[in-house]
């Protein structure tokens with residue numbers, strides 16, 4: 400799908416510069432806003448629309464009127480609780496100073512929690528195959544300043560705008576400590592509403608044997624999968640499922656030290 404970039408409804412020097420930068424970075428056309436609504440631009444350009452708004456980038460996939468923009472989401476409250484009790488940290492056994500490879504960056508909430516856990520000596524790499532999404536998140540992680548306790552963690556995440564399976568294949572054996580996968584759920588769940596504008600736009604691909612094999616090869620410690628509680632992928636690909644009563648999603652792990 401083609402993407403164009405425009406400015407806020409009432410542009411100023413800052414939104415003009417932000418839009419011009421995005422056009423260059425993503426090699427996409429810049430289109431004048433001319434006080435048009437998003438719906439009108441969608442209809443006239445037949446394209447997804449990236450908006451350089453005041454202080455942030457907003458992404459409106461064609462036909463959607465709710466924007467996708469960067470926000471720490473669940474990372475905001477998860478990092479205020481004891482971090483070792485966070486379900487992702489507990490299941491992956493991620494520790495300070497380690498390297499966390501997130502195959503499915505999305506909104507980066509899980510990556511922020513991991514970056515907070517690994518601390519200044521650790522590393523977080525986040526793959527996102529949708530280039531515009533990856534750009535919105537990368538810019539947001541670099542600029543967001545409303546939560547000082549997450550500042551360093553956000554800046555620690557290295558966004559890679561590529562398919563994770565290709566990136567995993569390029570890594571040597573045991574290159575990272577933990578590999579994490581959180582593919583799009585095949586059934587919509589109400590808690591995931593911040594992802595609603597991206598349904599039908601984000602990469603919908605599901606786990607494959609090749610993906611799991613490359614993850615196990617690249618991970619020294621564990622491979623973690625998050626999926627809908629009805630998903631059979633845990634059993635299909637050899638993950639030990641951690642049942643979380645009364646939640647819509649479960650985590651599963653493969654202990655790579657026992658492989």
Ligand SMILES: C[S@@+](CC[C@H](N)C(=O)[O-])C[C@H]1O[C@@H](n2cnc3c(N)ncnc32)[C@H](O)[C@@H]1O
Nearest residue numbers: 503505506507508509527528562563581601602
């Ligand atoms: C459910 S979301 C992940 C949410 C994320 N864990 C978070 O905390 O916000 C899945 C994301 O992974 C991306 N994705 C799916 N398969 C991918 C792949 N093979 N490589 C890179 N990105 C992928 C999708 O485009 C989508 O943005």
